[in-house]
Amino acid sequence: MEEAGGVKLFGFWVSPFAQRVKWALKLKGIQYEYIEEDKYNKSPLLLKLNPVYGKVPVLVHNGKPISESIIILEYIDAVWKQAPLLPQDPYERAQAHFWAKFAEEKVRQSVVEAMCSSGDEKQKAVKLAVEAFEEFEKELKRRGTKFFGGETIGFVDIVAGCISYQLPVHEEVGSIKILDSSKFPGISEWIRNFLNHPLINEGLPQKDQMFAYYSKRSKEIAYQKMSHKTV
Amino acid sequence: MPTNDVKLLGAPASQYVNRVQFALNLKSIDYEFIPQNMREKSELLLKSNPVHKNIPVLLHGDKPICDSLVIVQYIDEFWFDGPSILPSDPYDRAIARFWAAYIDDKWIPFFKELTTAKDEESKTALVEKILEGLKFFEDVFVKASKGKCFFGGETIGFLDIVLGCYLGWLKAWGIQLDVNFLDEAKTPALVGWAESFSSDKAIHGIIPETEELFRILQIILARAADAASK
Numbered sequence: 001m002e003e004a005g006g007v008k009l010f011g012f013w014v015s016p017f018a019q020r021v022k023w024a025l026k027l028k029g030i031q032y033e034y035i036e037e038d039k040y041n042k043s044p045l046l047l048k049l050n051p052v053y054g055k056v057p058v059l060v061h062n063g064k065p066i067s068e069s070i071i072i073l074e075y076i077d078a079v080w081k082q083a084p085l086l087p088q089d090p091y092e093r094a095q096a097h098f099w100a101k102f103a104e105e106k107v108r109q110s111v112v113e114a115m116c117s118s119g120d121e122k123q124k125a126v127k128l129a130v131e132a133f134e135e136f137e138k139e140l141k142r143r144g145t146k147f148f149g150g151e152t153i154g155f156v157d158i159v160a161g162c163i164s165y166q167l168p169v170h171e172e173v174g175s176i177k178i179l180d181s182s183k184f185p186g187i188s189e190w191i192r193n194f195l196n197h198p199l200i201n202e203g204l205p206q207k208d209q210m211f212a213y214y215s216k217r218s219k220e221i222a223y224q225k226m227s228h229k230t231v
Numbered sequence: 232m233p234t235n236d237v238k239l240l241g242a243p244a245s246q247y248v249n250r251v252q253f254a255l256n257l258k259s260i261d262y263e264f265i266p267q268n269m270r271e272k273s274e275l276l277l278k279s280n281p282v283h284k285n286i287p288v289l290l291h292g293d294k295p296i297c298d299s300l301v302i303v304q305y306i307d308e309f310w311f312d313g314p315s316i317l318p319s320d321p322y323d324r325a326i327a328r329f330w331a332a333y334i335d336d337k338w339i340p341f342f343k344e345l346t347t348a349k350d351e352e353s354k355t356a357l358v359e360k361i362l363e364g365l366k367f368f369e370d371v372f373v374k375a376s377k378g379k380c381f382f383g384g385e386t387i388g389f390l391d392i393v394l395g396c397y398l399g400w401l402k403a404w405g406i407q408l409d410v411n412f413l414d415e416a417k418t419p420a421l422v423g424w425a426e427s428f429s430s431d432k433a434i435h436g437i438i439p440e441t442e443e444l445f446r447i448l449q450i451i452l453a454r455a456a457d458a459a460s461k
Contacts, residue, residue: 064322071332094304
Protein backbone atom coordinates (compact mmCIF):
# COMPACT_ATOMS: atom_id res chain seq x y z
CA MET A 1 0.00 0.00 0.00
CA GLU A 2 1.21 3.47 -0.90
CA GLU A 3 1.91 6.02 1.84
CA ALA A 4 -0.79 8.64 2.40
CA GLY A 5 1.92 11.32 2.52
CA GLY A 6 1.60 12.63 -0.97
CA VAL A 7 -1.98 12.12 -2.20
CA LYS A 8 -5.05 14.28 -1.56
CA LEU A 9 -8.38 14.12 -3.37
CA PHE A 10 -10.84 17.01 -3.29
CA GLY A 11 -14.30 15.69 -4.08
CA PHE A 12 -18.02 16.11 -3.61
CA TRP A 13 -20.11 13.22 -2.28
CA VAL A 14 -22.35 12.82 -5.34
CA SER A 15 -19.86 13.79 -8.05
CA PRO A 16 -19.47 10.99 -10.60
CA PHE A 17 -16.19 12.63 -11.64
CA ALA A 18 -14.71 12.38 -8.15
CA GLN A 19 -16.01 8.80 -7.96
CA ARG A 20 -13.94 7.87 -11.01
CA VAL A 21 -10.80 9.01 -9.22
CA LYS A 22 -11.75 7.20 -5.98
CA TRP A 23 -12.20 3.96 -7.93
CA ALA A 24 -8.81 4.32 -9.63
CA LEU A 25 -7.02 5.04 -6.34
CA LYS A 26 -8.74 2.11 -4.61
CA LEU A 27 -8.08 -0.36 -7.44
CA LYS A 28 -4.40 0.53 -7.29
CA GLY A 29 -4.33 0.36 -3.51
CA ILE A 30 -3.20 3.97 -3.16
CA GLN A 31 -3.86 5.56 0.20
CA TYR A 32 -5.11 9.11 0.04
CA GLU A 33 -6.61 11.86 2.11
CA TYR A 34 -10.13 12.74 1.01
CA ILE A 35 -11.39 16.29 1.42
CA GLU A 36 -15.13 16.84 0.96
CA GLU A 37 -16.03 20.08 -0.79
CA ASP A 38 -19.45 21.68 -0.84
CA LYS A 39 -20.43 22.43 -4.43
CA TYR A 40 -22.51 25.38 -3.26
CA ASN A 41 -19.84 26.74 -0.92
CA LYS A 42 -16.42 26.03 -2.37
CA SER A 43 -13.33 26.51 -0.27
CA PRO A 44 -10.78 29.19 -1.25
CA LEU A 45 -8.25 26.36 -1.41
CA LEU A 46 -10.21 24.52 -4.11
CA LEU A 47 -10.56 27.71 -6.13
CA LYS A 48 -6.82 28.21 -5.84
CA LEU A 49 -6.04 24.61 -6.87
CA ASN A 50 -8.40 24.74 -9.85
CA PRO A 51 -8.52 28.40 -10.90
CA VAL A 52 -9.86 27.71 -14.40
CA TYR A 53 -12.97 25.69 -13.48
CA GLY A 54 -13.16 25.79 -9.67
CA LYS A 55 -14.48 22.22 -9.70
CA VAL A 56 -13.85 18.85 -8.16
CA PRO A 57 -12.20 16.46 -8.48
CA VAL A 58 -8.72 17.83 -7.93
CA LEU A 59 -5.94 15.40 -7.14
CA VAL A 60 -2.97 16.87 -5.32
CA HIS A 61 0.18 14.76 -5.49
CA ASN A 62 3.39 15.98 -3.88
CA GLY A 63 1.79 19.42 -3.61
CA LYS A 64 0.90 19.66 -7.32
CA PRO A 65 -2.77 19.84 -8.40
CA ILE A 66 -4.28 17.95 -11.34
CA SER A 67 -7.87 18.61 -12.51
CA GLU A 68 -10.37 16.93 -14.86
CA SER A 69 -11.26 13.34 -13.97
CA ILE A 70 -10.08 11.62 -17.17
CA ILE A 71 -6.77 13.49 -17.06
CA ILE A 72 -6.37 12.54 -13.38
CA LEU A 73 -6.96 8.86 -14.27
CA GLU A 74 -4.23 9.02 -16.93
CA TYR A 75 -1.88 10.64 -14.42
CA ILE A 76 -2.58 8.00 -11.75
CA ASP A 77 -1.99 5.21 -14.28
CA ALA A 78 1.30 6.78 -15.39
CA VAL A 79 2.66 7.25 -11.86
CA TRP A 80 1.45 4.05 -10.14
CA LYS A 81 2.18 1.04 -12.33
CA GLN A 82 0.31 -1.65 -10.36
CA ALA A 83 -3.14 -2.77 -11.60
CA PRO A 84 -2.75 -0.93 -14.93
CA LEU A 85 -5.87 0.78 -16.20
CA LEU A 86 -4.73 1.44 -19.76
CA PRO A 87 -3.41 -1.25 -22.12
CA GLN A 88 0.24 -1.20 -23.22
CA ASP A 89 -0.30 -1.47 -26.97
CA PRO A 90 -0.54 1.98 -28.64
CA TYR A 91 -3.53 1.00 -30.80
CA GLU A 92 -5.43 -0.48 -27.84
CA ARG A 93 -4.61 2.64 -25.82
CA ALA A 94 -5.98 4.82 -28.63
CA GLN A 95 -9.18 2.76 -28.57
CA ALA A 96 -9.40 3.17 -24.79
CA HIS A 97 -8.99 6.97 -25.07
CA PHE A 98 -11.60 7.07 -27.83
CA TRP A 99 -14.20 5.05 -25.93
CA ALA A 100 -13.54 6.88 -22.65
CA LYS A 101 -14.27 10.18 -24.41
CA PHE A 102 -17.38 8.61 -25.95
CA ALA A 103 -18.55 7.34 -22.57
CA GLU A 104 -18.22 10.81 -21.07
CA GLU A 105 -19.48 12.99 -23.92
CA LYS A 106 -22.05 10.80 -25.63
CA VAL A 107 -23.23 8.40 -22.96
CA ARG A 108 -23.11 10.20 -19.57
CA GLN A 109 -23.79 13.73 -20.84
CA SER A 110 -26.72 12.67 -23.00
CA VAL A 111 -28.39 10.98 -20.04
CA VAL A 112 -28.07 14.16 -17.94
CA GLU A 113 -29.36 16.22 -20.88
CA ALA A 114 -32.38 13.92 -21.20
CA MET A 115 -32.99 14.14 -17.44
CA CYS A 116 -32.98 17.95 -17.36
CA SER A 117 -34.85 18.84 -20.52
CA SER A 118 -38.53 18.78 -21.36
CA GLY A 119 -40.91 18.48 -24.31
CA ASP A 120 -39.35 18.19 -27.78
CA GLU A 121 -35.84 18.72 -26.43
CA LYS A 122 -36.33 15.85 -24.01
CA GLN A 123 -37.47 13.51 -26.78
CA LYS A 124 -34.46 14.46 -28.88
CA ALA A 125 -32.10 13.99 -25.93
CA VAL A 126 -33.52 10.57 -25.09
CA LYS A 127 -33.09 9.52 -28.74
CA LEU A 128 -29.43 10.63 -28.67
CA ALA A 129 -28.86 8.82 -25.38
CA VAL A 130 -30.35 5.59 -26.74
CA GLU A 131 -28.18 5.87 -29.87
CA ALA A 132 -25.11 6.32 -27.68
CA PHE A 133 -26.08 3.26 -25.65
CA GLU A 134 -26.48 1.30 -28.89
CA GLU A 135 -22.90 2.15 -29.93
CA PHE A 136 -21.67 1.21 -26.47
CA GLU A 137 -23.57 -2.09 -26.56
CA LYS A 138 -22.11 -2.86 -30.01
CA GLU A 139 -18.55 -2.20 -28.82
CA LEU A 140 -18.98 -4.35 -25.70
CA LYS A 141 -20.35 -7.18 -27.84
CA ARG A 142 -17.48 -6.80 -30.33
CA ARG A 143 -14.92 -7.09 -27.53
CA GLY A 144 -16.67 -10.08 -25.99
CA THR A 145 -15.03 -9.58 -22.60
CA LYS A 146 -16.42 -9.09 -19.12
CA PHE A 147 -15.23 -5.47 -19.02
CA PHE A 148 -13.97 -2.95 -21.57
CA GLY A 149 -10.58 -3.49 -20.01
CA GLY A 150 -10.77 -7.25 -20.60
CA GLU A 151 -11.25 -9.63 -17.70
CA THR A 152 -10.39 -6.87 -15.23
CA ILE A 153 -11.74 -3.36 -14.81
CA GLY A 154 -9.91 -0.79 -16.92
CA PHE A 155 -9.88 2.83 -18.00
CA VAL A 156 -13.09 2.86 -20.05
CA ASP A 157 -14.96 0.90 -17.37
CA ILE A 158 -14.05 3.50 -14.75
CA VAL A 159 -15.01 6.47 -16.95
CA ALA A 160 -18.31 4.86 -18.02
CA GLY A 161 -18.89 3.29 -14.62
CA CYS A 162 -20.82 6.20 -13.11
CA ILE A 163 -23.85 5.18 -15.17
CA SER A 164 -23.93 1.87 -13.29
CA TYR A 165 -25.20 3.49 -10.11
CA GLN A 166 -26.48 6.87 -11.28
CA LEU A 167 -28.49 5.93 -14.38
CA PRO A 168 -31.49 4.55 -12.43
CA VAL A 169 -31.61 7.81 -10.43
CA HIS A 170 -31.37 10.00 -13.57
CA GLU A 171 -34.11 7.93 -15.20
CA GLU A 172 -36.39 8.34 -12.20
CA VAL A 173 -35.74 12.08 -11.78
CA GLY A 174 -36.19 12.73 -15.48
CA SER A 175 -39.08 10.30 -15.97
CA ILE A 176 -37.19 8.67 -18.80
CA LYS A 177 -36.33 5.09 -19.72
CA ILE A 178 -33.07 4.49 -21.52
CA LEU A 179 -31.62 1.22 -20.24
CA ASP A 180 -34.07 -1.42 -21.40
CA SER A 181 -32.30 -4.63 -20.31
CA SER A 182 -33.85 -6.64 -23.12
CA LYS A 183 -32.52 -4.14 -25.64
CA PHE A 184 -29.13 -3.74 -23.92
CA PRO A 185 -28.22 -7.16 -22.45
CA GLY A 186 -24.49 -6.49 -22.79
CA ILE A 187 -24.54 -3.19 -20.92
CA SER A 188 -26.88 -4.66 -18.27
CA GLU A 189 -24.48 -7.56 -17.70
CA TRP A 190 -21.50 -5.19 -17.64
CA ILE A 191 -23.20 -3.06 -14.98
CA ARG A 192 -23.88 -6.15 -12.85
CA ASN A 193 -20.25 -7.28 -13.09
CA PHE A 194 -18.96 -3.79 -12.42
CA LEU A 195 -21.04 -3.23 -9.29
CA ASN A 196 -20.17 -6.72 -8.10
CA HIS A 197 -16.58 -5.64 -7.48
CA PRO A 198 -16.28 -4.84 -3.75
CA LEU A 199 -14.05 -1.82 -4.28
CA ILE A 200 -16.47 -0.38 -6.83
CA ASN A 201 -19.60 -0.86 -4.76
CA GLU A 202 -18.04 0.34 -1.51
CA GLY A 203 -19.10 3.78 -0.27
CA LEU A 204 -21.37 4.74 -3.18
CA PRO A 205 -23.86 7.51 -2.37
CA GLN A 206 -27.31 6.44 -1.09
CA LYS A 207 -30.00 6.21 -3.75
CA ASP A 208 -32.53 8.42 -1.92
CA GLN A 209 -29.91 11.11 -1.31
CA MET A 210 -28.94 11.05 -4.99
CA PHE A 211 -32.60 11.31 -5.98
CA ALA A 212 -33.08 14.40 -3.80
CA TYR A 213 -29.87 15.97 -5.10
CA TYR A 214 -30.58 15.35 -8.79
CA SER A 215 -34.20 16.48 -8.48
CA LYS A 216 -32.89 19.85 -7.30
CA ARG A 217 -29.94 19.89 -9.71
CA SER A 218 -32.13 19.05 -12.69
CA LYS A 219 -34.26 22.13 -12.08
CA GLU A 220 -31.11 24.25 -11.63
CA ILE A 221 -29.67 23.09 -14.96
CA ALA A 222 -32.98 23.66 -16.75
CA TYR A 223 -33.18 27.18 -15.30
CA GLN A 224 -29.57 27.97 -16.26
CA LYS A 225 -30.25 26.87 -19.83
CA MET A 226 -33.34 29.04 -20.05
CA SER A 227 -31.60 32.15 -18.68
CA HIS A 228 -28.77 31.75 -21.22
CA LYS A 229 -31.36 31.70 -23.95
CA THR A 230 -32.75 35.10 -22.96
CA VAL A 231 -29.31 36.83 -22.99
CA MET B 232 5.05 5.96 -52.39
CA PRO B 233 4.45 5.73 -48.63
CA THR B 234 6.34 2.81 -47.16
CA ASN B 235 4.60 2.32 -43.88
CA ASP B 236 0.99 2.24 -45.06
CA VAL B 237 -0.25 5.36 -43.31
CA LYS B 238 -3.26 7.17 -44.71
CA LEU B 239 -4.93 10.32 -43.42
CA LEU B 240 -8.55 11.03 -44.24
CA GLY B 241 -9.05 14.76 -43.95
CA ALA B 242 -9.59 18.20 -45.43
CA PRO B 243 -6.76 20.75 -45.76
CA ALA B 244 -8.62 23.56 -43.96
CA SER B 245 -9.57 21.49 -40.91
CA GLN B 246 -7.47 22.51 -37.92
CA TYR B 247 -8.00 19.06 -36.40
CA VAL B 248 -6.63 17.40 -39.53
CA ASN B 249 -3.69 19.85 -39.53
CA ARG B 250 -2.77 18.61 -36.03
CA VAL B 251 -2.27 15.11 -37.35
CA GLN B 252 -0.21 16.41 -40.27
CA PHE B 253 2.05 18.29 -37.84
CA ALA B 254 2.57 15.14 -35.78
CA LEU B 255 3.32 12.97 -38.82
CA ASN B 256 5.81 15.56 -40.10
CA LEU B 257 7.52 15.84 -36.71
CA LYS B 258 8.10 12.10 -36.75
CA SER B 259 9.07 12.16 -40.46
CA ILE B 260 6.36 9.68 -41.37
CA ASP B 261 5.35 9.34 -45.02
CA TYR B 262 1.63 9.21 -45.50
CA GLU B 263 -1.06 9.40 -48.15
CA PHE B 264 -3.51 12.29 -47.71
CA ILE B 265 -6.99 11.32 -48.88
CA PRO B 266 -9.12 14.47 -49.10
CA GLN B 267 -12.70 14.08 -47.91
CA ASN B 268 -15.84 15.91 -48.98
CA MET B 269 -17.72 16.37 -45.71
CA ARG B 270 -20.95 17.24 -47.48
CA GLU B 271 -20.85 13.88 -49.31
CA LYS B 272 -19.07 11.45 -46.99
CA SER B 273 -17.14 8.64 -48.63
CA GLU B 274 -17.68 4.92 -48.01
CA LEU B 275 -14.14 4.76 -46.67
CA LEU B 276 -14.81 7.50 -44.10
CA LEU B 277 -18.11 5.98 -42.97
CA LYS B 278 -16.46 2.56 -42.64
CA SER B 279 -13.40 3.92 -40.81
CA ASN B 280 -15.26 6.18 -38.39
CA PRO B 281 -18.76 4.72 -38.09
CA VAL B 282 -19.35 6.29 -34.66
CA HIS B 283 -18.70 9.97 -35.45
CA LYS B 284 -18.41 9.94 -39.27
CA ASN B 285 -15.86 12.71 -38.95
CA ILE B 286 -12.32 13.72 -39.87
CA PRO B 287 -9.47 13.30 -39.17
CA VAL B 288 -9.13 9.53 -39.35
CA LEU B 289 -5.69 7.95 -39.41
CA LEU B 290 -5.53 4.59 -41.13
CA HIS B 291 -2.46 2.67 -40.02
CA GLY B 292 -2.51 -0.51 -42.04
CA ASP B 293 -6.10 -1.59 -41.67
CA LYS B 294 -6.54 0.02 -38.24
CA PRO B 295 -8.49 3.28 -38.01
CA ILE B 296 -7.76 5.78 -35.26
CA CYS B 297 -10.18 8.69 -34.78
CA ASP B 298 -10.19 12.02 -32.92
CA SER B 299 -7.28 14.40 -33.44
CA LEU B 300 -5.97 14.32 -29.86
CA VAL B 301 -6.18 10.51 -29.74
CA ILE B 302 -4.41 10.27 -33.11
CA VAL B 303 -1.58 12.61 -32.07
CA GLN B 304 -0.99 10.59 -28.90
CA TYR B 305 -1.09 7.36 -30.90
CA ILE B 306 1.52 8.72 -33.33
CA ASP B 307 3.70 9.75 -30.38
CA GLU B 308 3.42 6.32 -28.71
CA PHE B 309 3.76 4.14 -31.80
CA TRP B 310 6.70 6.02 -33.32
CA PHE B 311 8.37 6.43 -29.96
CA ASP B 312 11.88 6.62 -31.42
CA GLY B 313 11.12 9.94 -33.14
CA PRO B 314 11.19 13.30 -31.28
CA SER B 315 8.72 13.22 -28.35
CA ILE B 316 5.49 15.11 -28.69
CA LEU B 317 4.00 14.64 -25.24
CA PRO B 318 6.15 15.58 -22.23
CA SER B 319 7.85 12.64 -20.55
CA ASP B 320 6.97 13.74 -17.01
CA PRO B 321 3.45 12.57 -16.01
CA TYR B 322 2.63 15.89 -14.30
CA ASP B 323 3.71 17.96 -17.31
CA ARG B 324 1.67 15.56 -19.48
CA ALA B 325 -1.39 16.16 -17.29
CA ILE B 326 -0.98 19.95 -17.63
CA ALA B 327 -0.61 19.67 -21.43
CA ARG B 328 -3.71 17.46 -21.61
CA PHE B 329 -5.64 19.85 -19.35
CA TRP B 330 -5.01 22.80 -21.66
CA ALA B 331 -5.66 20.68 -24.76
CA ALA B 332 -9.08 19.81 -23.31
CA TYR B 333 -9.72 23.49 -22.48
CA ILE B 334 -8.82 24.47 -26.07
CA ASP B 335 -11.14 21.85 -27.59
CA ASP B 336 -14.00 21.92 -25.09
CA LYS B 337 -14.15 25.65 -24.29
CA TRP B 338 -11.95 27.91 -26.43
CA ILE B 339 -12.48 26.73 -30.01
CA PRO B 340 -16.24 26.41 -29.38
CA PHE B 341 -16.32 30.20 -28.68
CA PHE B 342 -15.52 30.68 -32.37
CA LYS B 343 -18.24 28.23 -33.35
CA GLU B 344 -20.68 30.26 -31.24
CA LEU B 345 -19.53 33.39 -33.10
CA THR B 346 -20.82 31.94 -36.37
CA THR B 347 -24.36 32.00 -34.97
CA ALA B 348 -24.10 35.02 -32.63
CA LYS B 349 -27.08 37.23 -33.36
CA ASP B 350 -26.16 40.63 -31.93
CA GLU B 351 -23.14 42.83 -31.17
CA GLU B 352 -23.52 42.23 -27.42
CA SER B 353 -23.10 38.47 -27.67
CA LYS B 354 -20.25 38.84 -30.20
CA THR B 355 -18.41 41.19 -27.84
CA ALA B 356 -18.91 38.79 -24.92
CA LEU B 357 -17.48 35.91 -26.98
CA VAL B 358 -14.48 38.00 -28.10
CA GLU B 359 -13.80 38.79 -24.43
CA LYS B 360 -13.85 35.08 -23.57
CA ILE B 361 -11.48 34.32 -26.46
CA LEU B 362 -9.07 37.03 -25.30
CA GLU B 363 -9.28 35.69 -21.74
CA GLY B 364 -8.30 32.27 -23.05
CA LEU B 365 -5.31 33.78 -24.87
CA LYS B 366 -4.17 35.36 -21.60
CA PHE B 367 -4.32 31.89 -19.97
CA PHE B 368 -2.23 30.52 -22.84
CA GLU B 369 0.32 33.33 -22.40
CA ASP B 370 0.84 32.30 -18.76
CA VAL B 371 0.95 28.60 -19.61
CA PHE B 372 3.47 29.27 -22.36
CA VAL B 373 5.78 31.28 -20.12
CA LYS B 374 5.73 28.47 -17.50
CA ALA B 375 5.99 25.54 -19.91
CA SER B 376 8.56 26.95 -22.36
CA LYS B 377 11.10 27.84 -19.65
CA GLY B 378 12.54 30.53 -21.91
CA LYS B 379 12.62 28.38 -25.03
CA CYS B 380 10.58 28.74 -28.24
CA PHE B 381 7.75 26.26 -27.74
CA PHE B 382 5.22 25.00 -25.20
CA GLY B 383 7.20 21.79 -25.53
CA GLY B 384 10.43 23.64 -24.69
CA GLU B 385 13.18 23.34 -27.30
CA THR B 386 11.05 21.24 -29.63
CA ILE B 387 7.43 21.38 -30.73
CA GLY B 388 5.18 19.48 -28.34
CA PHE B 389 1.58 18.53 -27.76
CA LEU B 390 0.25 21.92 -26.74
CA ASP B 391 2.07 23.64 -29.61
CA ILE B 392 0.21 21.34 -32.00
CA VAL B 393 -3.16 21.60 -30.26
CA LEU B 394 -3.19 25.40 -30.12
CA GLY B 395 -1.00 26.12 -33.14
CA CYS B 396 -3.41 24.43 -35.56
CA TYR B 397 -5.83 27.32 -34.96
CA LEU B 398 -3.42 30.17 -35.81
CA GLY B 399 -4.71 30.51 -39.38
CA TRP B 400 -8.35 30.59 -38.29
CA LEU B 401 -7.47 33.06 -35.53
CA LYS B 402 -6.11 35.45 -38.19
CA ALA B 403 -9.16 34.94 -40.42
CA TRP B 404 -11.52 35.66 -37.52
CA GLY B 405 -9.41 38.68 -36.60
CA ILE B 406 -9.99 40.13 -40.06
CA GLN B 407 -13.70 39.29 -39.90
CA LEU B 408 -14.21 40.97 -36.53
CA ASP B 409 -11.50 43.64 -36.88
CA VAL B 410 -9.86 42.40 -33.67
CA ASN B 411 -6.14 41.88 -33.18
CA PHE B 412 -6.28 38.64 -31.23
CA LEU B 413 -2.52 38.15 -30.91
CA ASP B 414 -1.53 41.54 -29.56
CA GLU B 415 2.17 42.20 -28.88
CA ALA B 416 1.15 44.48 -26.01
CA LYS B 417 -1.12 41.93 -24.28
CA THR B 418 0.40 38.52 -25.09
CA PRO B 419 3.98 39.18 -26.23
CA ALA B 420 5.23 35.66 -25.56
CA LEU B 421 2.43 34.12 -27.63
CA VAL B 422 3.19 36.47 -30.53
CA GLY B 423 6.80 35.23 -30.50
CA TRP B 424 5.64 31.63 -30.19
CA ALA B 425 3.23 31.97 -33.15
CA GLU B 426 6.11 33.17 -35.30
CA SER B 427 8.45 30.33 -34.22
CA PHE B 428 5.73 27.72 -34.62
CA SER B 429 4.49 28.84 -38.05
CA SER B 430 7.97 29.00 -39.53
CA ASP B 431 9.08 25.57 -38.28
CA LYS B 432 9.76 23.18 -41.16
CA ALA B 433 7.37 20.53 -39.80
CA ILE B 434 4.57 23.09 -39.64
CA HIS B 435 5.16 25.45 -42.55
CA GLY B 436 2.81 25.00 -45.51
CA ILE B 437 0.23 22.87 -43.71
CA ILE B 438 -2.18 25.56 -42.52
CA PRO B 439 -3.85 27.15 -45.57
CA GLU B 440 -3.19 30.81 -46.36
CA THR B 441 -5.27 33.27 -44.34
CA GLU B 442 -7.03 34.54 -47.52
CA GLU B 443 -8.25 31.02 -48.22
CA LEU B 444 -9.48 30.51 -44.65
CA PHE B 445 -11.18 33.92 -44.74
CA ARG B 446 -12.93 32.89 -47.97
CA ILE B 447 -14.11 29.65 -46.36
CA LEU B 448 -15.22 31.60 -43.28
CA GLN B 449 -17.52 33.72 -45.46
CA ILE B 450 -19.14 30.52 -46.77
CA ILE B 451 -19.54 29.18 -43.21
CA LEU B 452 -21.10 32.46 -42.03
CA ALA B 453 -23.44 32.60 -45.02
CA ARG B 454 -24.60 29.02 -44.39
CA ALA B 455 -25.16 29.76 -40.69
CA ALA B 456 -27.18 32.89 -41.49
CA ASP B 457 -29.19 30.91 -44.02
CA ALA B 458 -29.93 28.13 -41.52
CA ALA B 459 -30.94 30.67 -38.86
CA SER B 460 -33.44 32.35 -41.15
CA LYS B 461 -35.25 29.05 -41.87
